Every structure is written in structure tokens, then in C-alpha cells.
Amino acid sequence: MSEQTEVVTQPEPAPEQRDRTVEQSSRWQQAMRDIVGGSAMISVLAVLLALIAGGILIAVTDARVQQTAGYFFARPGDMLAAIWNAVSKAYLALFRGSIYNFARDDVGSALTSLTDTLVFATPLIAAGLGVGLGFRAGLFNIGGRGQMIMAAAAAGWVGFSFNLPPVIHVIVAVAAGLIAGGIWGGIVGLLKAKTGAHEVIVTIMLNFVALYFLMYMLRTPGLLQAPGGNTPKTPPMEPTAIFPPLFPGHNVHWGFLTAIAATVYVWWLLNRSSMGFQFRAVGINPNAARTAGMSVSSVYIWTMTISGALCGLAGVNQVLGTVTSGFSSGIDAGIGFDAITVALLGRSRPWGIFAAGLLFGAFKAGGFTMQAAAQVPVDIVLVVQSLIVLFIAAPPLVRAIFRLPTPGTAPRRRVRASDRRAEKGAAA
Amino acid sequence: MASPFPHSRCACTRSGRRDAAPRLLVNTRTALLPPPRIGNMKLELRGITKRFGALVANDHISLTVEPGEIHCLLGENGAGKSTLMNVLYGLYQADEGEVLLDGEVQHFSGPGDAMAAGIGMVHQHFMLIPVFTVAENVMLGHEATKTGGVLDLDAAREQVREISARFGFHVDPDALVETLPVGVQQRVEIIKALSRDAKVLVFDEPTAVLTPQETDELMAIMRQLRDAGTSIVFITHKLREVREVADRITVIRLGKVVGEASPEASTTELASMMVGRAVDLSVDKEPPRLGEPVLVVDGLSVADATGQVHVDDVSFEVRAGEVLAIAGVQGNGQTELTEALLGLQPHVKGSITLDGREIVKRGVRKILDAGVGFVPEDRTEDGLVAEFTIAENLMLNRSTGEPFVRFGNLQLGFRDDFAREKTKEFDIRAQGIDSLAGRLSGGNQQKVVLARELSRDLRLLVAAQPTRGLDVGSIEFVHSRIIQTRDAGIPVIVVSTELDEVSALADRIAVMYRGKIVGIVPGDTPREVLGLMMAGETPAGAGEAA
Numbered sequence: 001m002s003e004q005t006e007v008v009t010q011p012e013p014a015p016e017q018r019d020r021t022v023e024q025s026s027r028w029q030q031a032m033r034d035i036v037g038g039s040a041m042i043s044v045l046a047v048l049l050a051l052i053a054g055g056i057l058i059a060v061t062d063a064r065v066q067q068t069a070g071y072f073f074a075r076p077g078d079m080l081a082a083i084w085n086a087v088s089k090a091y092l093a094l095f096r097g098s099i100y101n102f103a104r105d106d107v108g109s110a111l112t113s114l115t116d117t118l119v120f121a122t123p124l125i126a127a128g129l130g131v132g133l134g135f136r137a138g139l140f141n142i143g144g145r146g147q148m149i150m151a152a153a154a155a156g157w158v159g160f161s162f163n164l165p166p167v168i169h170v171i172v173a174v175a176a177g178l179i180a181g182g183i184w185g186g187i188v189g190l191l192k193a194k195t196g197a198h199e200v201i202v203t204i205m206l207n208f209v210a211l212y213f214l215m216y217m218l219r220t221p222g223l224l225q226a227p228g229g230n231t232p233k234t235p236p237m238e239p240t241a242i243f244p245p246l247f248p249g250h251n252v253h254w255g256f257l258t259a260i261a262a263t264v265y266v267w268w269l270l271n272r273s274s275m276g277f278q279f280r281a282v283g284i285n286p287n288a289a290r291t292a293g294m295s296v297s298s299v300y301i302w303t304m305t306i307s308g309a310l311c312g313l314a315g316v317n318q319v320l321g322t323v324t325s326g327f328s329s330g331i332d333a334g335i336g337f338d339a340i341t342v343a344l345l346g347r348s349r350p351w352g353i354f355a356a357g358l359l360f361g362a363f364k365a366g367g368f369t370m371q372a373a374a375q376v377p378v379d380i381v382l383v384v385q386s387l388i389v390l391f392i393a394a395p396p397l398v399r400a401i402f403r404l405p406t407p408g409t410a411p412r413r414r415v416r417a418s419d420r421r422a423e424k425g426a427a428a
Numbered sequence: 429m430a431s432p433f434p435h436s437r438c439a440c441t442r443s444g445r446r447d448a449a450p451r452l453l454v455n456t457r458t459a460l461l462p463p464p465r466i467g468n469m470k471l472e473l474r475g476i477t478k479r480f481g482a483l484v485a486n487d488h489i490s491l492t493v494e495p496g497e498i499h500c501l502l503g504e505n506g507a508g509k510s511t512l513m514n515v516l517y518g519l520y521q522a523d524e525g526e527v528l529l530d531g532e533v534q535h536f537s538g539p540g541d542a543m544a545a546g547i548g549m550v551h552q553h554f555m556l557i558p559v560f561t562v563a564e565n566v567m568l569g570h571e572a573t574k575t576g577g578v579l580d581l582d583a584a585r586e587q588v589r590e591i592s593a594r595f596g597f598h599v600d601p602d603a604l605v606e607t608l609p610v611g612v613q614q615r616v617e618i619i620k621a622l623s624r625d626a627k628v629l630v631f632d633e634p635t636a637v638l639t640p641q642e643t644d645e646l647m648a649i650m651r652q653l654r655d656a657g658t659s660i661v662f663i664t665h666k667l668r669e670v671r672e673v674a675d676r677i678t679v680i681r682l683g684k685v686v687g688e689a690s691p692e693a694s695t696t697e698l699a700s701m702m703v704g705r706a707v708d709l710s711v712d713k714e715p716p717r718l719g720e721p722v723l724v725v726d727g728l729s730v731a732d733a734t735g736q737v738h739v740d741d742v743s744f745e746v747r748a749g750e751v752l753a754i755a756g757v758q759g760n761g762q763t764e765l766t767e768a769l770l771g772l773q774p775h776v777k778g779s780i781t782l783d784g785r786e787i788v789k790r791g792v793r794k795i796l797d798a799g800v801g802f803v804p805e806d807r808t809e810d811g812l813v814a815e816f817t818i819a820e821n822l823m824l825n826r827s828t829g830e831p832f833v834r835f836g837n838l839q840l841g842f843r844d845d846f847a848r849e850k851t852k853e854f855d856i857r858a859q860g861i862d863s864l865a866g867r868l869s870g871g872n873q874q875k876v877v878l879a880r881e882l883s884r885d886l887r888l889l890v891a892a893q894p895t896r897g898l899d900v901g902s903i904e905f906v907h908s909r910i911i912q913t914r915d916a917g918i919p920v921i922v923v924s925t926e927l928d929e930v931s932a933l934a935d936r937i938a939v940m941y942r943g944k945i946v947g948i949v950p951g952d953t954p955r956e957v958l959g960l961m962m963a964g965e966t967p968a969g970a971g972e973a974a
Contacts, residue, residue: 272840274833281824284815291772291802291810292825293793 040352043345045398046391047359054384055087058376062086090376097369098362108249113365115252119322121361123148123314123335125259128342128353129266130185130310134199135348136270137303138283143188143203144311144336146210147181151312152331153214154180156234156319157224159241160326169240170320174258177316178309184210185308186301193297199304207336215329226326234326243321255321259357262313267350269306279303311336341389360385468495468657469530469546469627471516476525478511485511487683488525493628498650498660500674502667504702504899508683509663513630516661517549518542529628548621552633554613556620558606563588565605566620584623591619595652610757611642618649629653630661635669639757640927640959647673665702667695668928703900711932713911719748722919723769723888728778730764738764740943741778746888746919751910753934753951754923757962761943762923763805766892769921770802771795783887796825799887803877803894805923807870811877814866818858819847821865822880846883854879855905871902878909889913892923907933927955 059065065086068079096103098117104110127144134141141147155177164172184206191197217223218232226235243253270276281289282299290296318331342360346352367381391398398404471493478486485508493499503509514520516527518536527534529545536542539549556565567584574580588601597615605613614634621629631650635643650673654660664670670677670691677689679701686701723746730739739761746752754762767773769780771792780788787795796802804810812821823832823843831842847861854875858868865876874894881889891910895903910933914920924930930937934951939961947967949957960970 272838274827274836274838277820277823277827277838281813281816281827285809285813287810288813288824290792291770291804292827293791293796294827295793 040347041404042395042398043347043352043356043392045402046345046388049391049398049401050384050387051091053387054380055091057380057383058087058090059083061377061380086374086376090370090374090380093370093373093376094363094366094381096366096373098366112250113369115247115250116365117358117361118252118256119361120364121357122255122259122321123317123333124338124342124360125354125357126262126317127311127314127335127339128346128357129262129350130307130312130314131339132343132346132348132350132353133266133270133279133310134303134307135343136276136283137279137299138286139189139192139300139303139307140200141185141188141203141304141307141311142200142337142340143185143206143308144314144339145332145334146203146207146336147184147308147311148315148318148332148336149207149210149214149329150184151177151181151309151315152319152327153217153224155316156237156327156331159237159320160235162241163238164240166240169238170243170254173241173320174313174316177312177319179312181312181315182305182309185311186305188308189301189304192304193300199300211329214331218329231328233328236326237320237324241320242324243317253321255317258313258317259354262310263350263354266310266353270350275302311339314339338385341385344392345388469659470495470528471547471628471659471661472528472531473512473516474526474528476512476515476522476527478508478515478520479523484683486515486522489680489683489685490525491678491685493659493661495627495659496654496657497675498654498662498673500670500677501661501663501680502665502670502677502689502698502702503680504665507680507702509680510632511683512680513549513632513661513663516542516630517547543624543626546625546627547630548624548626548628549630549632550614550617550621550634552636554617556605556613556616559604561602561604562599562608562616562619563601565616566601566623568620570624587623588619591622595649597649609642610637611639611645614638614642614646615649618653626658628659628661630663632663633665634662635664635666637758639962640955641963643669667698670698671695699900711907711911714915716750716914716935717917718750719917721745721747722783723921724779724781725769726779726781728765728768728776728780730761730768730773730777731775732764733775738943739768742940742943742945744938744945744948746921748917748919749914750935751914751920751922751933751951752948753930753937754921754940755927755930755937755958755962756925756940758925760940762892762940764943765940766802766805766890766921766923769795769888769890770800793828796884799885801881801884801886801889803874803881803889803891805892805896807873807877808866812865812873814864816865817862818851818856818865818868818876819843819861821876822847822850822883824880826884850879850883869899871898871905874898874902874906878906882909882913886913886918889918889920890923891920893925894922895924895926895929903929927958930958931955 059082062082064082065079068075068082072079097113099114101110101113104112127148130147131141131144155173158173158176159169162169162172188199188202188206191202192199214224215232218225218234221227224234226233229235243255246252246254246256268276270280278289278294278299279302281292281294282296286296289299314335315332318333318335319327323331338360342356343353345359346354346356363381363385367378370376370381371378471491473489473491475488475490476486477484477488487508489508489512491499491501491512501509501512511520515522516536518538518541521537527536529547534541534545536545542549557568560568563581563584566588567579567581572580572583585601588599591597592599592615597619599608599612599615599619605616608616614637618629634646638646647669650660650662654675662670662673671693674691677691677693677698679686679689679698681702689698689701725745726743728739728742729737731737742761742765744752754765756762764773768776768788771787771790771794776788778788779786782795782798782800785798787798787800790798808814813824816824820843823846826832832839832846844861850856851858851861856868856872856875856879858872865873868876878894889910894906894910898906907929910920910922914935922930922933924933931951936948936951937953937958938948939946939958941962941964946961946964949961949967953967957967957970960973961967965973
């Protein structure tokens with residue numbers, strides 16, 4: 001080739017370009033994978049850090065601490081004592097309200113706190129599993145709220161308007177809720193698979209659609225509005241449709257068992273089933289999954305359907321277990337969003353989510369006691385919850401604070417090198 | 429045909445290389461040469477040690493590069509060459525040892541310091557902004573301005589013209605970088621380094637993206653720079669290039685200098701120094717026992733979503749028992765062609781028949797089930813799920829039916845037995861079948877992919893860049909497996925940009941250029957002819973020209 005004269009004018013041969021509908025792993029996906037794939041240690045440390053930060057907030061907002069701070073240099077002991085008092089009182093109240101109320105006389109009523117925690121935890125676990133399943137397949141389901149609302153509407157409607165035998169009524173109502181949630185989630189998967197619409201945008205928008213649809217139904221007699229009422233509220237559930245209590249005298253109901261069952265199911269799905277194998281493969285590397293003959297589209301559709309059904313289970317638990325006297329448009333109680341936190345804290349592992357759901361249930365149950373007994377605003381609990389997410393979303397921060405090694409870099413090289421050495425040794 | 433370097437042109441290239449006592453010659457030559465801006469600089473690395481955790485990537489490496497010599501740093505992937513150069517370039521800080529320029533100890537806290545001290549780097553992946561012009565790229569990072577902060581593009585243009593005139597680069601300062609061929613883009617990188625008065629130039633695997641002709645041109649440029657007094661560090665693992673251009677060779681293995689070699693050393697000597705044992709670079713193979721055509725591609729065209737055609741009316745057939753190699757410079761449609769064979773490309777025209785059955789638009793699943801084995805060119809992106817274990821990756825494309833799945837349940841016992849058997853059979857070195865694929869070395873990753881594909885009932889094997897980035901040992905293994913597959917009567921398509929690999933494996937060679945097959949020639953076609961075909965010449969024309 002007679003070089004320089006022609007090369008300058010010669011255009012580059014077809015640039016390497018891939019025609020693929022699956023987005024290449026973007027920074028956003030990478031960040032999400034880091035968050036989801038973090039170690040259990042990060043989760044535990046994040047909770048610890050958040051509790052410490054919460055303690056600081058409690059101390060700073062406490063009147064006695066503020067007062068003693070005025071003469072800190074004269075008598076520092078006063079302020080330290082005041083801080084200890086305020087923080088320990090608040091966290092003890094949290095413990096009393098969520099796990100074991102040692103102020104009560106008998107063990108049964110002392111454990112009421114724990115059963116309250118389980119009641120609060122049930123929908124959090126269910127919806128957390130839904131969001132977490134989405135994460136594992138690389139999908140960010142922010143639509144828990146909408147899926148819960150649609151499921152609550154369906155289950156609630158079955159619950160108050162049908163007359164069925166006791167056990168069957170519950171089962172039919174649960175099934176209706178799961179189907180409604182599944183369809184509401186499945187729509188998102190379908191749109192993503194067929195048109196490439198981004199699931200985050202679609203789920204957010206469908207949340208609004210579901211909310212206003214519910215409000216419309218609640219105001220329309222003959223749909224969900226209680227007959228003869230003016231308020232946008234449904235009639236109470238039929239007794240046959242309500243989850244029976246697990247133990248007499250406690251709030252915890254059979255819904256908690258559905259949360260356990262859902263956890264076992266998701267564990268099986270992700271770790272033991274062919275479908276879950278494909279979910280995970282697509283979640284980590286859609287290109288490799290496609291090259292291996294998996295249908296990325298159908299994985300998206302199925303993941304969102306099952307994810308929606310799990311969030312739907314949370315909605316079902318709300319109407320058949322917690323708010324059985326008829327519900328209004330606030331039925332989702334923010335659980336759809338808390339579920340994202342729960343899924344992150346549980347690192348999208350089924351039993352991790354279960355544990356995270358219990359923790360958040362405990363925060364909810366204990367928060368009220370804390371407010372009542374220690375005059376610490378319940379908002380502190382919300383701040384602590386938010387801080388947990390913040391710390392989990394910033395693993396490098398947690399690692400820096402506790403001086404943990406950065407995973408991936410050094411060990412990875414080490415494995416590679418030792419491996420190589422072994423190769424050489426064996427070959428020689 | 430047995431040697432992978434069947435057509436080495438040592439005789440003619442050696443004449444261009446200077447022999448002993450390079451320093452003396454340099455001084456006289458530089459005295460005669462016009463360029464005033466390139467000075468002489470002696471680079472010394474003394475006892476450089478760099479650790480990553482427990483791994484010692486560089487273990488007391490000492491190296492001296494005299495002014496005006498081409499010093500080759502030869503070593504396998506992962507031997508520590510790039511780490512060493514990153515230390516030199518200020519990207520890493522050495523744990524021990526020092527960098528000296530002209531006898532003075534240097535402390536680089538970043539590439540900026542290294543550049544200021546006169547070290548330039550031509551990276552394997554060009555650090556150019558495609559939508560900028562040559563002049564804009566050259567001034568990037570040290571933009572000269574006129575009053576009012578206006579960019580002084582004229583100065584940059586003048587600089588590009590001056591440097592390219594001096595070395596005969598013929599680079600237009602106003603050309604957009606993205607419109608330039610890869611070889612010219614590389615020259616822009618060189619100009620960029622020279623424009624900052626680089627006295628030591630580091631070339632990091634520079635020939636990976638070039639055609640054989642462009643490679644020869646690059647070597648000529650390197651010689652020219654050397655003669656002008658520039659010290660050149662040439663990092664590579666390609667023995668042919670080393671022997672052709674190096675004045676001195678330092679071989680690195682596992683982070684240590686194993687010795688210096690003279691450029692007269694034979695490729696076998698160099699290879700065994702590099703690997704630490706004797707290696708056989710040739711592939712032993714019998715003449716092919718040809719069977720019926722199994723894969724017939726007729727009039728295949730592949731376009732992308734924007735309508736740009738990447739594969740243009742390609743027809744060929746592959747018979748049972750032969751290896752058809754598809755050669756060509758990267759980006760001439762090979763990727764799209766192999767993906768179309770597997771059903772990964774959506775916009776396909778024409779026909780592909782396997783055993784007489786049409787497989788175009790059948791979907792990846794069905795094509796895999798029909799017996800197509802696929803080794804993707806980017807194994808980490810398309811071949812493996814990095815965060816899956818070896819066992820999971822070995823069942824990646826059989827996740828829907830027997831024997832790995834029964835009634836929707838993964839058969840974990842079967843999967844693990846299978847994985848244990850295959851790691852043994854394919855010599856996959858890892859702590860266990862539960863090691864994550866992403867933590868394996870490139871060679872072992874490729875063995876996982878091969879084990880998965882070759883364990884199925886194949887009717888066709890498509891291997892795209894099967895040995896890219898692998899060490900010599902793994903290359904031997906992959907090549908022998910490919911030939912075994914061929915000898916078992918399975919047609920094999922090998923896509924490779926390495927002519928050595930193409931010549932070693934192929935029974936027939938199809939050369940692609942801009943989406944078309946320029947010609948299909950016998951496996952023992954001389955590399956000069958192949959090189960010309962890779963630049964678009966027809967086989968007849970190329971034969972004459974060569």
C-alpha cells in the first residue's frame with residue numbers, strides 16, 4: 001500500500017457499532033448494581049451509623065441538653081448526663097414499643113409490642129420483595145404505590161361486596177389483589193419490552209394513574225364508595241374476608257404468614273428456579289443473557305408481573321389485615337416507597353429483605369411509643385430511615401468511616417495472579 | 429504452514445535495523461538531523477516495586493532506555509508491563525524504587541508531571557476526541573490562547589503541520605479525527621506527544637488495532653523517531669514486531685525482569701523467556717477431511733437501526749471438517765456477521781441455512797438449539813455473567829430444559845457435577861466451581877466459554893477473536909481445541925484480526941473489508957497478499973502487488 005497519500009482521505013471502515021435494544025451497562029446501572037450487591041456488613045453498619053446520627057439529632061433537639069450546653073465549660077458533666085438521658089430514654093422507648101414492653105406485668109402483653117412490629121412489617125416485607133426482585137433483574141420498580149393501590153382496590157372490593165364462606169373469601173380476595181397488582185406491574189414490563197420505555201418513568205406515572213383512579217372509584221357510588229356515605233371511603237370488610245389473628249389478643253394476623261410464604265417463594269424463584277436464573281442473568285448482564293438465548297423481553301415482563309403481584313400482596317395485607325374498617329385513598333401509607341428502602345437494606349436478597357422489613361416494622365411500631373414516652377418527635381425515626389438509605393447508597397462512605405477494604409480491586413488482582421502462577425507452576 | 433510466522437520478512441527488515449553500539453550512532457545522527465526540539469534523554473527505572481495488596485505487580489524492575497534506542501518491553505498479558513508504564517507515567521505511585529531522567533530522580537504525582545518532564549504516551553486505546561479536529565486534539569490539555577481567551581488554533585495547526593512535515597506524516601490539521609483511519613489517528617497521538625516536547629515516547633501495545641501495512645508504517649515511524657534521538661519504549665507481546673524493530677529487549681514475566689534478549693534471538697527463544705518454558709507456536713493439524721457443506725450463507729446483509737449497512741451481500745459456505753477463517757481489520761463487519769449467524773442482529777436480509785434449514789430470524793434460542801456454538805469476541809460482555817459462578821456460567825445457555833432444569837427447578841447436583849467435570853477437562857484454574865467468572869484470568873474465562881459451547885451437540889462452531897488478550901499457554905489450548913472440533917467433523921468459523929492466528933488455523937480464509945468479502949483464498953496464502961486484501965484489494969490484484 002503506498003501509504004500517506006491516500007490514507008488521509010480514506011474514511012474509516014465501518015465504525016464498530018452495535019445495534020442493540022438493551023441499553024449498555026450505563027453508570028446508572030453500575031451504581032444500582034453496587035448498591036444491590038453490597039455486603040451484609042455494609043447494611044449493618046449503615047443501620048448503626050444512622051442510629052448514631054439519630055442519637056445526635058435527639059440530643060441536639062432535647063431541651064435539657066440545650067439548657068446544659070449553656071454552661072458546658074463550667075460543668076460539662078451536666079450536659080453529658082443530659083445527652084445520655086435523652087438518647088437512652090428515646091431508644092429505650094423505641095425498644096419498648098417495638099420488641100418487648102418491660103413496663104407491662106405479664107409476658108403476653110409485654111410481647112404486644114413485638115406483634116405490632118410484625119403487623120407493620122408484613123406489607124413492608126411483601127412490597128420489599130417486589131422491589132428487590134425487580135432489582136435482581138435490573139429493573140427499578142418505583143411503582144409499588146400504584147400496584148398496592150390497585151391490589152387494595154381489587155381485594156377490598158371482593159372483601160366487602162361478596163358473600164363467600166370464611167376461608168374461601170380470604171383466598172379469593174388475596175387472589176384478586178395479586179392479579180390486580182400483577183397486571184399493574186406487568187403493563188410496565190410489557191411497555192419496556194416492546195417499546196423500550198424506561199420503567200422508572202412508567203412506574204412513577206402509573207402511580208398517579210392508580211391513585212386518581214382509586215379516588216374516582218371512592219367517590220362513585222356503586223364502585224368502591226360505601227353506600228349512603230358522602231366521604232370517599234369504602235365500607236368495612238366482611239368478617240369472612242379478614243385475615244384471622246394469629247394469637248388471640250394480638251394484632252398480628254395471618255397476613256404475616258403470607259409474607260413468610262412470599263419470602264420462601266422469592267428465595268426459591270431466585271435461587272432454585274430456571275426463571276430466576278434468567279432473571280439474575282439479565283439483571284447482571286443482559287447482553288450475555290441474550291447471547292445465551294434468553295429472551296430479555298419476556299424476563300422484563302415476568303419480573304414486573306411478579307414484582308407487581310408482590311407489591312399487591314402488601315396492598316392486600318393493608319385492607320384485609322390492618323385497615324379492615326374500610327379504606328380511603330391513603331391506604332398505601334407510603335409503603336410502596338419504604339419498600340425501596342427495605343429492598344436496598346436487604347440487598348435484594350429474600351431473607352435480607354425479610355430482616356430489613358422487620359427492622360422497619362420495628363421503627364414504625366416503636367416510633368409512636370418514642371414520641372409518647374420520650375417526647376421525641378416521630379420524625380426522628382423517618383430521619384433515621386432516610387439516613388440508612390443514604391449510607392447504603394454510599395458504600396464508599398461507610399467503608400471510609402469504618403476503614404473497610406474496597407472490594408473488587410485488590411483481591412481480584414490477587415486471585416488472577418495466584419491463578420496465573422498456579423498455571424505456570426503446573427505447566428513447568 | 430506449520431509455523432505461525434510462515435512469511436516473516438526478517439531478511440528484508442533486518443537491513444533497516446541498526447546493529448550494535450546504538451548510542452554512538454545516535455549521537456552522530458542526531459547531530460546531522462534538523463529537528464531542534466527533540467532532545468536526548470536517558471530514562472532509568474531503578475528497582476521499581478508496585479504492590480496491589482498481596483500481589484506484587486512489579487518486583488524490583490530496573491530498566492535503562494538510552495537516548496535514541498527502541499527498547500522493547502516484552503511480556504504476556506498480566507506480566508506487569510502496563511503497571512510499570514503507569515508508574516512511569518505518574519498514574520501509579522511506586523512503593524519502592526525511583527524513576528530517573530538523565531540521572532535526576534523524578535517524582536511524578538500525575539501524568540501532567542510526567543508530560544512536563546518529557547515523557548509521552550501513545551495509548552492502546554486512543555485518547556482522542558472523535559468530533560474534534562486534529563489540531564484541536566493536539567492542543568487539548570495545553571490550549572494556547574490569544575487575548576480575550578480566544579483559542580489560538582492557528583498555532584496548533586502550525587505545530588501539526590510542522591511535526592507532520594518533519595516526519596512525513598501527511599496529517600491534515602483540520603481533519604476531524606473520527607473520519608481518519610485508525611493508523612492516522614495513531615499518528616495524531618504521536619504528534620500530540622511530540623508537540624509537548626516528549627523525549628521519551630511510550631507505545632502501549634500500539635499495533636493491536638492496525639493492519640499489517642499500517643503496522644509496518646508505524647515501525648518506520650518509530651525508527652525515524654529513534655534516529656531523531658527520541659527514546660522509545662515499545663510494549664508488546666508480538667514477537668515478530670519485537671524482532672523487527674527493537675534495539676534492545678527486556679522480557680518481563682510475573683512482575684520481574686527475566687532477562688534481556690538481543691533482537692537476533694529466535695521467536696522460540698523469546699517466547700520461552702516470556703512464558704518461562706518452551707512453547708510450540710505452531711498448530712499441528714492434518715489436512716482437512718472435507719464433508720458436505722453444513723452452513724450456507726447467501727446474499728447476507730446486516731444493517732443497524734439507523735440503516736447503515738455493516739455486512740453487505742456476503743455469500744460463503746462452510747463444509748464439515750474445515751476451518752474457515754474470517755480475516756480483516758477490526759470493524760469491517762465481522763462482529764455483525766457473527767452476530768447475524770447467531771440471530772442477534774435484527775435487521776438481516778438474505779439467507780443462512782444450517783443443514784439445509786433456514787435459520788435467519790429464527791431467534792437465538794432456536795439457533796443455539798439447532799447446534800450453533802458461539803464464542804463471542806467480547807467474552808466479558810457477551811460470553812459470561814461476571815457475577816455468576818463458573819458452574820452457573822457453564823449452564824448459561826441451557827437454562828430452560830433438561831438436563832440442567834427439570835419442572836422449572838434448577839438441578840443443582842447435576843450442574844455442580846457437570847461443572848466439576850468440565851473444569852477438569854478444560855483445565856479451568858480456579859479455587860472451585862463457585863468462583864465468580866469475573867474473577868478469573870482471561871484465559872480461564874475463555875476456557876469456561878469454550879467448555880460450555882463444546883459440551884453441546886454442535887453442528888457449527890463460530891469463534892470470534894477466540895484468543896484475544898490471552899497468554900501463550902491459553903492460546904495453545906484454544907487453538908488445539910478448535911482443531912479438535914474441526915477434526916471431529918464440525919465446521920468451524922474463526923474470526924480473527926491476527927494474521928498469525930488466521931494462518932495457523934485456517935483451511936480457507938475469507939477477507940472482509942467494509943462489510944464485503946473481498947475474496948476467499950486458501951489457508952496458506954502469503955500474509956502480504958492477505959494484508960493487501962485487508963485493505964480492500966481483490967485477491968488477484970493483491971497477488972500481483974505482493
